[in-house]
Amino acid sequence: MLQVLVKRKSIVADGICSFELCLANGECLPAFTAGAHVDVHLPSGVVRQYSxxxxxxxxxxxxxxxxxxxxSRGGSQALHDAVQEGHTLQISxxxxxxxxxxxxxxxxxxxxGIGITPMLAMAHELDRQGADFELHYCFRSADRAAFLDDLSKAVFTERVVLHDDSSVVPSTLDAYxxxxxxxxxxxxxxxxxGGFMDYILGCATAAGWPQAQVHREFFAATPTEHGADQAFEVxxxxxxxxxxIPADRSVFEVLDEAGIEIETSCEQGICGSCITRVVQGIPDHRDQFMTDAxxxxxxxxxxxxSRAKTPCLVLDL
Structure with a gap:
């Protein structure tokens, strides 16, 4: 865990704030790679992931x-309303x-939309490597698009294509x-x-992209329809x-309560932190992290x- 100082808080678009986090003693932060995120621990006990x-x-x-x-269940709202410059936060x-x-x-x-955040770090890194890349940024209107000023001033700005749904001249992305x-x-x-990602990933599948060449990151779980959940055993x-495992509790909740340690972060099936090997039984997959394969x-x-389609799951724990 790291204790960081909120050095700067800025409004970068309608409903979007940026937070510049530094170590209070001025030392270097741990290195990171493009696409990485940190877990932000808020005073309320809520933990959220941000790229x-x-x-x-x-x-x-x-x-x-x-x-x-x-x-918001206490994450983004707390950061917008309660966290100010000069405050300290605990992050991973x-x-x-x-x-x-x-x-x-x-x-x-x-x-x-807000999915531009990890892409900024990726674009900076690919440009540093001299790699062949292009960045397409889709948004509903310019006032709701984050970091447009940064993109216009970036050394890789010629590799950026903006798709503004509200522009007079249509610029909507033709993903297919x-x-x-x-x-x-x-x-x-x-x-x-979620809906945007489903569209892009659907176009990629229709165009024949191999899953090994498609990478995605969800920021929130997409609501899915399931019948009444059933109890099962682990x-x-x-x-x-x-x-x-009762119908109204997750495997993680039950095992965590029993003192069985499983690394977790998002608790929504979008980050992949808690992936556990299944020895026997058939899971009912509800995550958005793993591929269909x-x-x-x-x-x-x-x-x-995720839950189980069989009466019992045997886990490698």
């Missing part, structure tokens, strides 16, 4: 962008679950046309609201202990949100 959007070579600060969520060291492909020869970055003809070595990165392979293997699942 780092400054150039990864910077060690004197972390920069995050936070969209005020109307349905950076983790990266949305990294640039090291074997990529061309990179296509597509961001929607853009994604035609996937090539070996060309990688796609997508981040943004057995720990290493000890043989069996736990009853990984779900089909049924050899791992997310205990924070």
């Amino acid at each position: 780092l959007c400054n150039p990864p070579q910077e060690r004197h600060r972390y920069l995050i962008g936070v969209l005020r969520d109307p349905s 060291e950076p983790r990266n679950l949305f990294a640039l492909a090291g074997n990529g020869t061309r990179h296509l970055l597509i961001a929607g 046309a853009l994604l035609q003809g996937p090539e070996p070595g060309r990688h796609l990165y997508v981040c943004g609201p 057995q720990l392979a290493r000890s043989g202990k069996v736990f009853h 990984e779900h089909a293997n049924n050899d791992q699942f997310t205990p924070c949100c």
Whole structure:
């Protein structure tokens, strides 16, 4: 855990604030890679994940962008209303679950709304590497688009294509046309609201993009329709202990209460922190982190949100 000082808080778009975080003693922060995020621990006990959007070579600060969520459960609203310059926050060291492909020869970055935050760090890093890339940024209107000024002044600005849905001259992204003809070595990165991501990823699938060349990061779980949840059992392979999972509780909640440690962060199935190997049984996958192919293997699942299709799951714990 790191204790950081909020050195600067700025309004970067309608409903979006940026926070510049530094160590109070002026020392260097832990290094991070493009696409990384930090867990922000708020005074209320709520923990939320925010992507780092400054150039990864910077060690004197972390920069995050936070969209005020109307349905906030105490995360974004608290940061917007209660956290001010000069305040201190507890954050985790950076983790990266949305990294640039090291074997990529061309990179296509597509961001929607607040999904621009990890893409900024990616664009800075790809430009530093001299890599072949382009960044497409889609937004409803300019006043709701974060970091437009930064993008206009960036050294890679010629590689940025803006898609403003409210502009007089239509500039809406034609994702299906853009994604035609996937090539070996060309990688796609997508981040943004759930509906936007579903559209882009659907176009990529229709165009024949291999899943190994498609990378995505969700900021919030997409509501899904499930029937009434059923209780089931979880057995720990290493000890043989069996736990009853009620219909209204997650595997993580039950095991955590019993003192079984599982790393977790988002508790919504979007970050992948808690992925656990399945030894026996068939999971009911409800995460948005793993690919369809990984779900089909049924050899791992997310205990924070997923459940079971069989009466018992045996886990590698």
